[in-house]
Amino acid sequence: MALVLSTKNKDFFEQVYQVVRLIPSGRVTSYGAIANYLSVKSAARMVGWAMNASHAHLDIPAHRVVNRIGLLTGQHHFDSPNRMQELLISEGVEVENNLVIDFTKLFWDPMLELNLD
DNA sequence: AGCATGACGAACA
DNA sequence: GTGTTCGCCATGC
Numbered sequence: 001m002a003l004v005l006s007t008k009n010k011d012f013f014e015q016v017y018q019v020v021r022l023i024p025s026g027r028v029t030s031y032g033a034i035a036n037y038l039s040v041k042s043a044a045r046m047v048g049w050a051m052n053a054s055h056a057h058l059d060i061p062a063h064r065v066v067n068r069i070g071l072l073t074g075q076h077h078f079d080s081p082n083r084m085q086e087l088l089i090s091e092g093v094e095v096e097n098n099l100v101i102d103f104t105k106l107f108w109d110p111m112l113e114l115n116l117d
Numbered sequence: 118a119g120c121a122t123g124a125c126g127a128a129c130a
Numbered sequence: 131g132t133g134t135t136c137g138c139c140a141t142g143c
Contacts, residue, residue, distance in 0.1 A: 031125055041126095042138045048124035049140065067125060074124030084124095 012040065016050040017057055019110050023064040026092045027108035028100055030068045037110040044068075052077060063087040070103030 019034050031047040040046065047065075051074060054060040063084045067073045075084040075098060085095045094101035 032127095035125085040139095043140095044125035044138080045123065046125090046139060051124055062124080065124075068127095072124090077124060 012038070012043075012046065013050045013053060016047055017054060017060055019114075020051075020054070020060050020062065020065060022110070022114070023061055023108055025061075025064075026106070028064050028066055028070065028088070028093060028103065028106050029108045029110060030066060030070075032068050033107075033109050033111065034065070037114070048074070061087075064091075064108075066100055066103075070100035070107075072098040072100070 015038050016034055019037060020029075023029055030044075031051075032041075032044040034047045035041060035043045051060070051062045051065060054062050062074065063072075063078070065074070072084050072088075072095065075081055078084045085098065088095050088100065093106060100106060
């Protein structure tokens with residue numbers, strides 16, 4: 001594995017994975033929202049990094065994580081360029097032109113969802 | 118050590 | 131409302 005992670009961001013990665021695993025099927029969230037939830041507000045890019053490394057973790061629904069406007073920016077990192085969109089559609093998420101329809105409606109904010117009882 | 122890049126996001130112009 | 135710039139922080143060259 002080319003990625004050699006320091007203890008610091010290794011912990012960060014694990015936290016990201018934990019949150020991503022909690023995303024319900026048919027819902028989506030953003031990199032920034034996860035970063036914000038982890039109190040690393042300006043580390044949205046690091047969340048994307050974590051997802052890139054999520055290849056080692058088979059139970060990470062990375063397709064449910066898109067950018068702040070609902071764009072499937074990570075589609076190219078899947079097996080097939082269309083894989084991410086297909087996975088979302090199979091869960092009932094409408095996707096058109098790599099953009100999640102009704103993104104704000106399907107948006108799953110860990111900050112809210114995990115704090116509210 | 119410096120420079121470029123990236124699954125991002127917010128602030129400006 | 132669109133395009134550009136900057137901040138963020140880890141990685142690769």
